[in-house]
Amino acid sequence: MHEQSLFASVPVHQHHELLQQLAGLTAMQPRHCLERRLIFKAYRKPGLAGRIGASQDLQQGDLQRLNKMLNGNMYYTQVVGPVSEADFGPTGPVDQDIHMVGMDDSKPSPSSYDYERQPWKLEFRDIPEAGTRSAVTSRLMSSATLPQGDVVQSMNAWGYHFTTEYVVEGDMFIHNDIAIFLHRVLHYPGGNELNVPRRQLPALKDMTLFEKSGSYVLQAFIIVQDGSNQETMKTASQHLFGLREQLKSAVLLEQADRLSLDTRAK
Amino acid sequence: MADSFTLPLRPIFEQRDHPDTLPVEIAQINNQWGSFREVNEGVLRNKIAEEEEKDGLDEVEESDQDATDLDSTERLEQLYKRRAEITQFAMQAHMETMFALDFVSLLLSKQAPRQAETSMSAFLKQVAPLGSLNAEVVNPPPKPESTSKDISTVSRGWRIQNFNAAANKLLQAASRLETEVASETRYWNEVLAVKDKGWKVSRLPRERQALGVQYGFLEATPVFRDRGLASLRRAEDGALLLDEGLIPSKARYVRVRVIQDGRLSGCSKPTRSTFDGDGTIEDRILQARDTVYEEELFHELVREARAIASFGVTTRQNLIQIPASDDLEILLDLVDTDENALQLQHNISQQGTSLAEGLAHTIRILLAYAHRQNLRRRTLLPPPLTPKTRSIPEHQLIRPALAYIKHMSHVRWLQSLLKDLFGVLQSANLKPPAYTAKVFSTRKQRHASPAPAVETVIGQFLTPLLSTFNGKILTPRGSFSILIHTNLSSPPFGTTFDVSFSMPEYPDFGSPGKLSQREEVEAAITHLLLLDVVFTISSNGSPKSEGEKDQAKGTWEAIYPQHGELLLSPSKSDKRKKMKISLSRHELSIEIYTVCCIDGTGRGTCEHPSYPSAPHTWKSSPFTGSPNQPSLMDFVST
Numbered sequence: 001m002h003e004q005s006l007f008a009s010v011p012v013h014q015h016h017e018l019l020q021q022l023a024g025l026t027a028m029q030p031r032h033c034l035e036r037r038l039i040f041k042a043y044r045k046p047g048l049a050g051r052i053g054a055s056q057d058l059q060q061g062d063l064q065r066l067n068k069m070l071n072g073n074m075y076y077t078q079v080v081g082p083v084s085e086a087d088f089g090p091t092g093p094v095d096q097d098i099h100m101v102g103m104d105d106s107k108p109s110p111s112s113y114d115y116e117r118q119p120w121k122l123e124f125r126d127i128p129e130a131g132t133r134s135a136v137t138s139r140l141m142s143s144a145t146l147p148q149g150d151v152v153q154s155m156n157a158w159g160y161h162f163t164t165e166y167v168v169e170g171d172m173f174i175h176n177d178i179a180i181f182l183h184r185v186l187h188y189p190g191g192n193e194l195n196v197p198r199r200q201l202p203a204l205k206d207m208t209l210f211e212k213s214g215s216y217v218l219q220a221f222i223i224v225q226d227g228s229n230q231e232t233m234k235t236a237s238q239h240l241f242g243l244r245e246q247l248k249s250a251v252l253l254e255q256a257d258r259l260s261l262d263t264r265a266k
Numbered sequence: 267m268a269d270s271f272t273l274p275l276r277p278i279f280e281q282r283d284h285p286d287t288l289p290v291e292i293a294q295i296n297n298q299w300g301s302f303r304e305v306n307e308g309v310l311r312n313k314i315a316e317e318e319e320k321d322g323l324d325e326v327e328e329s330d331q332d333a334t335d336l337d338s339t340e341r342l343e344q345l346y347k348r349r350a351e352i353t354q355f356a357m358q359a360h361m362e363t364m365f366a367l368d369f370v371s372l373l374l375s376k377q378a379p380r381q382a383e384t385s386m387s388a389f390l391k392q393v394a395p396l397g398s399l400n401a402e403v404v405n406p407p408p409k410p411e412s413t414s415k416d417i418s419t420v421s422r423g424w425r426i427q428n429f430n431a432a433a434n435k436l437l438q439a440a441s442r443l444e445t446e447v448a449s450e451t452r453y454w455n456e457v458l459a460v461k462d463k464g465w466k467v468s469r470l471p472r473e474r475q476a477l478g479v480q481y482g483f484l485e486a487t488p489v490f491r492d493r494g495l496a497s498l499r500r501a502e503d504g505a506l507l508l509d510e511g512l513i514p515s516k517a518r519y520v521r522v523r524v525i526q527d528g529r530l531s532g533c534s535k536p537t538r539s540t541f542d543g544d545g546t547i548e549d550r551i552l553q554a555r556d557t558v559y560e561e562e563l564f565h566e567l568v569r570e571a572r573a574i575a576s577f578g579v580t581t582r583q584n585l586i587q588i589p590a591s592d593d594l595e596i597l598l599d600l601v602d603t604d605e606n607a608l609q610l611q612h613n614i615s616q617q618g619t620s621l622a623e624g625l626a627h628t629i630r631i632l633l634a635y636a637h638r639q640n641l642r643r644r645t646l647l648p649p650p651l652t653p654k655t656r657s658i659p660e661h662q663l664i665r666p667a668l669a670y671i672k673h674m675s676h677v678r679w680l681q682s683l684l685k686d687l688f689g690v691l692q693s694a695n696l697k698p699p700a701y702t703a704k705v706f707s708t709r710k711q712r713h714a715s716p717a718p719a720v721e722t723v724i725g726q727f728l729t730p731l732l733s734t735f736n737g738k739i740l741t742p743r744g745s746f747s748i749l750i751h752t753n754l755s756s757p758p759f760g761t762t763f764d765v766s767f768s769m770p771e772y773p774d775f776g777s778p779g780k781l782s783q784r785e786e787v788e789a790a791i792t793h794l795l796l797l798d799v800v801f802t803i804s805s806n807g808s809p810k811s812e813g814e815k816d817q818a819k820g821t822w823e824a825i826y827p828q829h830g831e832l833l834l835s836p837s838k839s840d841k842r843k844k845m846k847i848s849l850s851r852h853e854l855s856i857e858i859y860t861v862c863c864i865d866g867t868g869r870g871t872c873e874h875p876s877y878p879s880a881p882h883t884w885k886s887s888p889f890t891g892s893p894n895q896p897s898l899m900d901f902v903s904t
Binding site for chain 2: 001027028031172174176177178179222223224225226229231232235236
């Protein structure tokens with residue numbers, strides 16, 4: 001599958017207005033999304049790479065393919081899990097003072113978040129294609145549903161290290177074939193000293209903004225089933241250009257810098 | 267506004283310094299008309315008549331010309347003539363223009379020979395040398411005083427006239443602006459009133475300077491969604507006009523008619539009474555909205571009707587015929603709201619009307635539900651783009667309603683069958699235990715869905731319908747259950763009866779399972795009850811015979827329970843008696859034979875009806891267990 005997208009930066013003061021404009025354009029209410037995103041890095045398992053011996057019974061083509069598979073690029077990949085606001089922890093210790101003495105539940109009730117039942121989805125994005133003549137960011141993508149619960153083990157088994165995690169909050173709109181995602185990135189308070197995904201989530205208020213000004217990213221994307229079909233790819237980019245024209249007076253949608261979307265692991 | 271406008275625009279009339287003296291005017295009249303002495307009434311009348319005649323003649327001439335014009339050849343001739351005239355005029359004009367050009371060129375050739383030469387004709391160049399014509403300013407001779415006075419008077423008159431005209435124009439413009447402002451105010455007030463009522467007012471997408479009101483349904487089929495927008499035009503006086511484009515302004519609605527036994531028994535009423543031309547703008551918007559909804563409804567109904575043609579649904583250009591059940595037929599058509607008035611006839615029954623009304627409401631609610639589903643589908647993350655276009659599935663409008671009608675018809679049939687059969691048994695004083703009927707016992711989905719309650723309710727209506735009948739039978743520990751499934755949304759279509767028995771006495775008697783024909787079901791249930799009766803008779807004898815052995819005449823033994831045959835083998839006599847029971851929906855009859863065979867199992871050849879051979883029958887009657895009829899048990903034991 002291919003993903004074609006256009007991006008725009010939305011300053012925080014324009015956010016509310018743009019939400020309304022998008023709601024009017026798409027004739028739907030925004031769907032609020034909160035997503036946990038875990039980043040995994042592929043690593044080369046020792047002893048697998050670079051072994052070319054005992055290849056006499058392999059055809060030349062197979063050999064090349066195998067080599068490519070073993071020595072090819074390593075990628076970062078994301079594991080995405082939808083969460084809701086209720087999954088985040090209570091607002092903090094300040095609240096405890098409000099609790100009246102003598103009440104049984106004076107302890108802060110832990111949030112209902114259950115890490116073991118968190119659904120996950122593996123999302124892979126390639127580096128955007130270089131040298132395309134069209135003015136949209138086009139990249140190879142793939143996604144797959146993962147088993148619920150602790151995902152690190154299975155990811156390790158596939159050759160991926162857990163690297164870090166963050167949270168994305170935003171609103172989703174659908175305009176015909178185009179999905180419009182207005183979002184920003186939140187970091188966990190206190191950095192990522194852990195080497196495993198969190199089992200409890202901190203309060204949503206305590207999350208820190210990745211972009212200090214609080215500005216949002218507007219991403220409009222279309223997913224195309226068959227990237228080799230020029231006709232469909234063209235239709236998709238035409239649709240995106242149509243949206244760009246419609247939103248011209250509000251935001252400027254443009255192609256993203258290719259190297260800033262590089263997912264290759266060095 | 268005009269009152270406060272005090273700027274004097276018209277020129278002030280002042281008295282002419284010296285008006286024409288009377289002698290001058292008299293002299294003028296004398297010149298023009300002759301002496302006053304010759305003027306009398308007759309002369310003036312003649313004059314007037316003459317003038318009128320002249321005008322009349324002109325008109326007659328014109329009309330004559332029109333009449334003659336009809337002749338085509340003459341017209342053609344005239345056309346050529348006229349064309350020739352026009353050409354001639356044009357040639358002449360051209361010639362004169364060329365002369366004038368030559369003249370001016372020749373005149374200018376004195377001053378600017380190079381330039382002038384280019385515009386001179388070749389003939390002139392040959393004939394006249396360049397610069398041979400000159401012009402000089404000549405002092406005009408001094409005009410006489412009277413002429414200059416005339417000129418000044420005329421120019422003064424002109425000025426006054428122009429001032430007057432300008433003033434008139436300004437005042438006209440002022441009053442025009444005033445009415446314009448008034449009508450604009452009215453227009454915008456009405457637009458605001460429409461907006462305050464909650465309608466969406468926006469610019470038209472194609473006509474940027476016009477306002478439009480959105481009354482359609484965003485989730486409708488694209489054709490009808492786009493029609494849900496009408497422009498708000500302004501009439502001359504500022505009144506709001508709803509310009510719906512090509513839509514007929516007539517209000518239409520989907521009429522549901524119920525045909526029972528071949529005649530009309532019910533008809534749904536229009537959802538909203540019609541408005542005349544003087545309805546308010548709000549009314550007209552509402553009417554337009556309703557009409558769009560009704561037309562979309564009919565469009566979707568036709569689409570669905572074509573898809574379910576296998577159920578016998580037929581579509582014509584403007585009519586859908588649905589055979590619902592037994593002798594019930596439903597007709598759907600799109601008609602004008604005022605067409606219904608003459609249809610109100612005597613045949614209409616209360617039940618038919620309520621069925622028609624119910625159906626009419628059902629299909630509308632289902633369309634609204636389909637709209638909601640469209641919204642849900644639209645706001646989901648779109649599937650990856652493929653070259654194939656997805657077809658939109660037909661909405662479920664007729665199918666759920668039809669399923670309901672069919673289901674209810676089957677349930678009623680089963681209820682009446684059971685009632686008849688149990689009535690027959692009761693009349694034979696068998697006291698069958700009661701059964702329980704659970705109509706629409708569809709399992710409720712327990713999982714909490716995010717959909718609002720109203721959608722959940724309708725969603726249940728769209729699931730396959732299920733009714734269950736459970737009951738015990740005379741046989742101890744025996745029971746039966748009948749499940750009626752009706753499903754028109756997904757294969758297998760239609761109604762199935764799932765009949766299952768539990769008879770411990772006949773363990774090898776399997777349940778018939780899924781049946782789809784009413785005859786089969788009736789046969790299966792009748793058979794079950796026959797077995798039940800047979801078993802009851804055979805088991806009824808045994809405890810009695812044990813207790814009073816001497817008196818006992820023996821026990822009836824079920825030899826062919828499947829055929830309802832029992833055998834009495836009394837210990838004393840050699841003659842065996844055979845009883846044959848038959849049960850149907852209407853009666854239970856018993857016949858007793860004497861059989862000659864030893865074992866009594868031989869059939870047909872050696873059976874003789876016993877003396878009191880008249881078969882005894884019990885029929886279901888409202889007076890169950892009437893005293894003049896012996897009960898089955900009494901009859902059997904005698």
